[in-house]
Amino acid sequence: xxxxxxxxAAETPRRIRSAAISLFAERGFHGTGIRDIATQAGVxxxxxxxxxxxxxxxxxxxxxxxxxPLKRAADAAYQALDTPCRRLAMLIEQHVxxxxxxxxxKIVSDTEVRALSGERRDRVVSLRDSxxxxxxxxxxxxxxxxxxxxxxPKALTIGxxxxxxxxxxxxxxxxxxxxxxxxHTYADGGLAxxxxxxxxxxVRRADLExxxxxxxxxG
Amino acid sequence: xxxxxxxxAAETPRRIRSAAISLFAERGFHGTGIRDIATQAGVxxxxxxxxxxxxxxxxxxxxxxxxxPLKRAADAAYQALDTPCRRLAMLIEQHVxxxxxxxxxKIVSDTEVRALSGERRDRVVSLRDSxxxxxxxxxxxxxxxxxxxxxxPKALTIGxxxxxxxxxxxxxxxxxxxxxxxxHTYADGGLAxxxxxxxxxxVRRADLExxxxxxxxxG
DNA sequence: GTCTATAAGGTGATAGAC
DNA sequence: GTCTATCACCTTATAGAC
Numbered sequence: 001x002x003x004x005x006x007x008x009a010a011e012t013p014r015r016i017r018s019a020a021i022s023l024f025a026e027r028g029f030h031g032t033g034i035r036d037i038a039t040q041a042g043v044x045x046x047x048x049x050x051x052x053x054x055x056x057x058x059x060x061x062x063x064x065x066x067x068x069p070l071k072r073a074a075d076a077a078y079q080a081l082d083t084p085c086r087r088l089a090m091l092i093e094q095h096v097x098x099x100x101x102x103x104x105x106k107i108v109s110d111t112e113v114r115a116l117s118g119e120r121r122d123r124v125v126s127l128r129d130s131x132x133x134x135x136x137x138x139x140x141x142x143x144x145x146x147x148x149x150x151x152x153p154k155a156l157t158i159g160x161x162x163x164x165x166x167x168x169x170x171x172x173x174x175x176x177x178x179x180x181x182x183x184h185t186y187a188d189g190g191l192a193x194x195x196x197x198x199x200x201x202x203v204r205r206a207d208l209e210x211x212x213x214x215x216x217x218x219g
Numbered sequence: 220x221x222x223x224x225x226x227x228a229a230e231t232p233r234r235i236r237s238a239a240i241s242l243f244a245e246r247g248f249h250g251t252g253i254r255d256i257a258t259q260a261g262v263x264x265x266x267x268x269x270x271x272x273x274x275x276x277x278x279x280x281x282x283x284x285x286x287x288p289l290k291r292a293a294d295a296a297y298q299a300l301d302t303p304c305r306r307l308a309m310l311i312e313q314h315v316x317x318x319x320x321x322x323x324x325k326i327v328s329d330t331e332v333r334a335l336s337g338e339r340r341d342r343v344v345s346l347r348d349s350x351x352x353x354x355x356x357x358x359x360x361x362x363x364x365x366x367x368x369x370x371x372p373k374a375l376t377i378g379x380x381x382x383x384x385x386x387x388x389x390x391x392x393x394x395x396x397x398x399x400x401x402x403h404t405y406a407d408g409g410l411a412x413x414x415x416x417x418x419x420x421x422v423r424r425a426d427l428e429x430x431x432x433x434x435x436x437x438g
Numbered sequence: 439g440t441c442t443a444t445a446a447g448g449t450g451a452t453a454g455a456c
Numbered sequence: 457g458t459c460t461a462t463c464a465c466c467t468t469a470t471a472g473a474c
Contacts, residue, residue, distance in 0.1 A: 012457090026333070027249075027333065028247060028248075028249055028333065028334070029247075029249075029250075030246075030247055030248075030249035030250040031248075031249040031333075031334065033448075033449070033450085034449080034450060034451085035448090035449085035450095043458080044458065044459060044460085045450095045451090045459095046451095046452085046453095046457090046458065046459065046460085047457070047458050047459080049450095049451070049452080050457060050458075051457095054450080054451080055450070055451090069436065072435075073435040073436045076435040077434075077435045080435065081429060083427075085422055085427055086427050086429050089424050089427055089429055090429050090432070090434075090435070093429075093431075093432035094432050094435065094436055096432070097432040097433065097436065098436065111330060114245070114246065114247065114250075115247070115250065147422070150408075151400075151404055151407075152395075152396055152400070152401070152404050155390070155396060155401060155404055155405075156404065156405075156408055158385070158389055159382040159383075159385065159386070159405065159408065160382065162381060162382055162384075162385035162388075163378040163379065163381055163382040163385075164378075165381075166377070166378065166381035166382075166385075167378070169381075170377055171374070176371075177371050177374060180431065180432075181370075181371070182371070182374060183431075183432045184424055184425075185370055185371050185374055185375065185415075186374075186375075186378065187424040188370075188415045188416065188423060188424045189369075189375055189378065189412050189415045191415075191422045191423065191424065192411045192412055192414065192415035192420065193408050193411055193412055195411065195421075195422060196404075196407045196408045196410075196411035196412075197407065201411065202414075203304055203366070203410045203414060204407060204410065205308050205403055205406040205407045205410065206403075208302075208304055208305045208308055210300060210305050210308055210309050210312075212312075212399065212402075213309070213312035213313050213315070213316040213399075213402045214316065215296075215309075216292040216295040216296045216299065216309070216313065217288070217292045217313055217316065217317065231439090252466080252467070252468085253467080253468060253469085254466095254467090254468095262440080263440065263441060263442085264441095264468095264469090265439090265440065265441065265442085265469095265470085265471095266439070266440055266441080268468095268469070268470080269439060269440075270439095273468080273469080274468070274469090439474105440473105440474085441472100441473080441474075442471105442472095442473085442474105443470105443471085443472095443473105444469105444470085444471080445468105445469085445470075445471090446467100446468095446469090446470105447466105447467080447468090448465100448466080448467065448468095449464100449465075449466065449467080450463105450464100450465090450466100451462105451463085451464095451465105452461105452462085452463075452464105453460105453461085453462080453463095454459100454460095454461095455458105455459080455460085455461105456457105456458085456459075456460105
């Protein structure tokens with residue numbers, strides 16, 4: 001018994017998208033030819049253009065397909081959990097989890113925004129901003145209630161986000177460190193980070209008397 | 220009185236390098252044409268090829284010129300300071316300082332390694348590894364002496380490094396937050412991070428009962 | 439050291455048959 | 457929906473005069 005035609009038809013764009021993701025992640029958007037994608041997907045050039053209007057459209061499609069689930073999960077977690085600590089921990093763990101399980105698409109989403117321009121770029125940036133706003137809101141509410149103590153919340157929040165994003169570039173699960181352990185470790189790290197200005201913290205920069213950062217840089 | 224000829228001659232490659240840095244940072248290596256660089260530097264195409272053997276050579280030159288001072292400063296700081304806390308704080312502050320004051324070259328160094336291959340790539344990666352080894356060694360010594368308490372040192376060290384690297388992409392000095400304050404804030408953040416598994420830390424992931432990261436992701 | 443001119447091949451995208 | 461063939465352009469790099 002043959003598969004339904006609709007399922008067969010939907011298979012081709014999926015293969016094209018998958019081929020584009022791995023090539024864009026490895027060589028970059030401008031480093032990848034439209035022919036390379038077609039070849040790796042096992043279709044001809046014209047077939048590719050039948051499913052995607054342009055190379056730019058293909059990139060936008062990849063970015064939305066990659067970012068939208070993360071935004072949905074962030075909204076769901078924010079709604080379901082009830083304290084800044086719980087929300088931030090879950091945001092961190094979801095972000096890390098997705099950036100490992102869907103790592104190639106995440107690399108493309110996080111490095112190739114600059115390849116877009118105009119309205120296409122605006123839509124992608126807008127979705128990413130709405131996702132990051134969940135993080136920012138969570139941190140701000142933690143600072144407002146006093147459970148987070150950090151001297152410059154915005155700076156550390158974006159730093160924390162980038163730290164979690166970067167797992168796409170280096171992490172490989174092993175016996176030493178599974179993906180789940182990585183998520184837990186980064187959640188604890190993030191919670192420590194947003195309390196970095198706690199008064200009674202034992203090790204603080206100001207007590208070290210190390211001078212300023214330019215001390216070994218100039219000359 | 221005219222300038223010395225040597226200084227005039229050395230000015231042209233400097234202008235070429237500067238033009239290439241800003242274009243590679245903005246559009247990426249493959250998104251930048253060799254003609255764009257020549258035009259922005261105010262020289263002809265052949266003049267560019269007289270100073271740099273190829274587009275790849277130009278990229279390698281940029282990466283070495285950008286990374287070498289950071290490695291030198293890291294070695295100097297490691298030698299001059301005497302505890303893991305002091306060394307790590309200074310490594311963080313130097314890294315952040317350089318990634319802001321020389322931000323375009325750092326963006327190129329950090330995102331375009333994939334554009335290289337073969338021996339050129341090996342040399343660049345080798346220099347970067349030797350720099351990161353100073354960080355790794357510092358964290359390991361802190362763990363060995365017990366002043367750093369972190370469940371997975373490698374994972375948090377590379378995360379911390381990426382967090383500091385990312386300042387190139389977003390930070391702009393302002394009245395709210397100067398570059399020096401950013402350096403200090405990140406040093407304190409880093410010190411909090413490498414003590415994230417401290418037994419008596421008040422807010423810990425395990426106490427939050429939030430479930431696992433897939434809770435809001437599947438379905 | 440810098441120039442003009444050009445080689446040699448890759449690029450995104452389309453036309454039109456089947 | 458998929459194919460072959462092709463257009464118009466852009467790319468890195470080099471040749472050879474001055």
